[in-house]
Amino acid sequence: MSEELFTNLAIFVLSLLVGFEVMSKIPATLQTPMMSGANAIHGVVVVGAFVIAAEANSWVFYILAFFGAVFAAINVAGGYTVTDRMLGMFDRKPKAKSEGDDSK
Amino acid sequence: MSTLQTIASLIYLISAVCYVLGVHMMRSPKTARKGNGLSAIGMFMAVIMIIIEVVADGKITATGWIVLIAGLAVGIAYGVVKARKVPMTDVPQLVSLFNAVGGGAAAVIGIFDYLMKGDGVALSLAFSIPVFLDVIIGGITFSGSLIATGKLSGKVPGKPITFPGAKILNIIVVLGMLVAAWFMIATPTNIWFVILGLAMALIFGLLMTLPIGGADMPVVVSLLNAFTGLAVAFAGFVINNQVLIIAGALVGAAGTILTLQMAEAMNRSVANILAGGFGTGDSDS
Numbered sequence: 224m225s226e227e228l229f230t231n232l233a234i235f236v237l238s239l240l241v242g243f244e245v246m247s248k249i250p251a252t253l254q255t256p257m258m259s260g261a262n263a264i265h266g267v268v269v270v271g272a273f274v275i276a277a278e279a280n281s282w283v284f285y286i287l288a289f290f291g292a293v294f295a296a297i298n299v300a301g302g303y304t305v306t307d308r309m310l311g312m313f314d315r316k317p318k319a320k321s322e323g324d325d326s327k
Numbered sequence: 328m329s330t331l332q333t334i335a336s337l338i339y340l341i342s343a344v345c346y347v348l349g350v351h352m353m354r355s356p357k358t359a360r361k362g363n364g365l366s367a368i369g370m371f372m373a374v375i376m377i378i379i380e381v382v383a384d385g386k387i388t389a390t391g392w393i394v395l396i397a398g399l400a401v402g403i404a405y406g407v408v409k410a411r412k413v414p415m416t417d418v419p420q421l422v423s424l425f426n427a428v429g430g431g432a433a434a435v436i437g438i439f440d441y442l443m444k445g446d447g448v449a450l451s452l453a454f455s456i457p458v459f460l461d462v463i464i465g466g467i468t469f470s471g472s473l474i475a476t477g478k479l480s481g482k483v484p485g486k487p488i489t490f491p492g493a494k495i496l497n498i499i500v501v502l503g504m505l506v507a508a509w510f511m512i513a514t515p516t517n518i519w520f521v522i523l524g525l526a527m528a529l530i531f532g533l534l535m536t537l538p539i540g541g542a543d544m545p546v547v548v549s550l551l552n553a554f555t556g557l558a559v560a561f562a563g564f565v566i567n568n569q570v571l572i573i574a575g576a577l578v579g580a581a582g583t584i585l586t587l588q589m590a591e592a593m594n595r596s597v598a599n600i601l602a603g604g605f606g607t608g609d610s611d612s
Contacts, residue, residue: 231564256363
């Protein structure tokens with residue numbers, strides 16, 4: 224196994240563990256926003272869209288790079304926007320209510 | 328490592344920290360919005376950094392720029408307009424749609440790199456295994472999430488859709504995926520292997536989601552969201568980019584825990600939901 228692959232594998236496994244640990248029991252009202260927020264985070268695939276567009280050199284690859292860019296951009300831009308909109312709903316609620324949710 | 332590569336690695340590391348802290352803050356209603364903002368800042372930094380890297384590298388062609396910018400512009404415009412305009416009640420299907428395209432993007436990256444390494448060239452396992460996992464998982468989430476979007480929006484009937492021979496078809500598709508896996512991993516690159524793998528994954532996504540009732544869809548969307556995280560992580564292996572690996576694995580794991588919690592909140596088990604067609608609980612359709 225190359226050193227590069229081993230490093231990537233170690234990062235992968237440790238990140239999985241971080242993911243398991245960082246999620247504790249959350250209130251039901253936050254489940255959908257959390258799902259949407261996590262959805263926005265995997266929009267990081269947009270970085271990959273840049274990487275493939277930089278390597279493209281024939282029409283097949285240009286077409287693939289185009290779809291990669293469109294898909295990834297929808298994921299990341301839409302994901303963060305809609306999550307923020309959902310969480311904005313919490314701001315408008317009276318404070319006592321949201322603290323009540325918190326203590327669950 | 329060149330200076331630029333060092334800076335890039337550090338920036339990606341900081342953005343990964345932003346995602347983890349962002350998820351952490353999103354667990355409480357008081358800090359949730361800030362958490363999402365922090366995660367967005369991390370994403371912004373990663374995007375700026377990859378732009379600098381692509382420019383400094385200088386290998387990208389003029390057509391490459393046009394394709395990239397046009398694609399991003401279309402995607403951002405569509406994503407932002409949809410996210411702003413959609414009625415609050417329709418948010419779950421929109422999240423599912425965003426998840427579908429995320430899985431699609433991961434699959435596209437896998438297909439691209441598989442073909443880029445050259446027709447008829449034997450690949451190392453360290454490359455071919457992640458490519459296969461990326462394309463298969465990305466393909467499953469793409470079609471599965473599109474069906475989930477359809478079911479949530481009522482464009483696909485919410486009731487469980489089953490048909491005679493579905494089980495046999497499932498077995499054929501799984502065998503097809505194994506065949507595609509064997510040829511993609513153990514033999515030199517060939518465009519038809521990756522097309523077979525993608526086709527089987529897309530069909531599997533349909534077969535997996537169609538028999539599940541509309542009321543269970545949010546749990547399924549969350550599960551597919553975790554899948555997309557894994558697909559993105561494998562895409563990170565394929566292009567050797569660690570921020571994709573970290574963020575993808577983070578979402579894969581956190582999404583799995585979230586899925587279990589959502590199922591628990593509905594008094595269902597994930598296995599029960601995936602088996603489909605039992606109690607549909609579809610009172611609202």
